Amino acid sequence: MATVKANNIFRFCINQLNIDEKEAITYILLEDAYGITKTDILLNKVFNLKQELLEGQLKRLNAQEPIQQIVGFTYFSSRKFKVSKDVLIPRPETEEIIDLVKDFDSPKPSIIDIGTGSGCIAITLALEIPNATVSALDVSKNALKIAKQNAEDLKANVTFIEADFLSYDEGNFDMIVSNPPYIKNSEREEMSKNVLDFEPALALFVEDENPLIFYTTLAKYGKKHLNKEGFICVEINSYLGQETKEVFIQEGFRDVKLIKDFYDKDRFVTAKS
Structure with missing residues (x-):
């Protein structure tokens, strides 16, 4: 010293x-x-x-290791979240999901966050919508350890589920929220070393042959498990905005919207059941 x-x-x-x-x-x-x-x-x-x-x-x-992993935490919606190599580092643009969900007026919503990672979305929603009942799903046991620790640290009441969403078929909810893997493997060459080498590929990449696999699954899951007048909000690949919007239209959702982020990139799709 x-x-x-x-x-x-x-x-x-x-x-x-x-x-x-x-x-x-x-x-x-x-x-x-x-x-x-x-x-x-x-x-x-x-x-x-x-x-x-x-x-x-x-x-x-x-x-090129991310500063957030070196110090062990980052901020999301002005709250401190623990991060590690097992979870995606929350991006500032993802914070816009919180406002989109809060704008959907529901007095006591039941919400599921699919692919929760660090838990930043689910925990923030649980804290900012006090009457909400919030669940958070992830396939990664190690990610869920981080998410549970964040919920404990921030005193948020969230139910965590360890499951592979592509085969998950349970629950009924008023809202579905998700920031699933959406970067095509062919886009890896555009990614920086600090992302490729230090963030979990499981949370980032999908096969080029089926880049919308999670959105197709989310749309089908939503039609079956969303309550009447339910709401779905997903973060998307900005290169596939119209295609992702079409997935929800084809599945029979109403009021399907493609929304830009503060970088003016197509970033979210919202829809009603």
């Missing part, structure tokens, strides 16, 4: 890193891992620091 001035720590990190946006990443690392804020750096406060730990984290950053 060494006593070091904050500005020296900051400069050391910048000199050691050879990644894009290294200043922004350094600020995140120092604040989230060590509680050293930008103000502390400006005031050049003194901190006790484990040099070897910091050096190891910088090596991991240089290997």
Whole structure:
């Protein structure tokens, strides 16, 4: 343990890193891992620091490991969620799902989040819709461990289900929410190393021959298991917006909408039963 001035720590990190946006990443690392804020750096406060730990984290950053996995958490809808290599790191655009679901007026909705990962969607909905009954399904035992820990930490009442959704046929709900795997294997070359090497392929990729397999299954599941006047909201592959919308139209859903995210990309489909 060494006593070091904050500005020296900051400069050391910048000199050691050879990644894009290294200043922004350094600020995140120092604040989230060590509680050293930008103000502390400006005031050049003194901190006790484990040099070897910091050096190891910088090596991991240089290997393109996501900062969220290095510090062990990220933020979603202003809440802190634990993450690991077993779950997809929540993206800012996914937060828009929360508002889309909340806009669907239902006094005491029963909701299922399919492919819950870290639990960020299910837990946020449970906290922001207090009268809701929320379930969350995932095929990954390790992902569910993270999700359950997040629910416990955030004091959210969520029922977790370990199952393969492609063969799941249980329950009745007012709302279905899902951010399923939707990236085609052929799109891997467009992905950055920090995603390909450190996030779970199970939560990301589908076969090129059947890229809408989860949406087809979601639509069929919804027609069977959504209550009358029910609602479904899914995140989608922006390259397959119209095709995904058509899946729900063909299955007989009403008021099917293709919605853009704040990057102006096709990102969500909503529909009513």
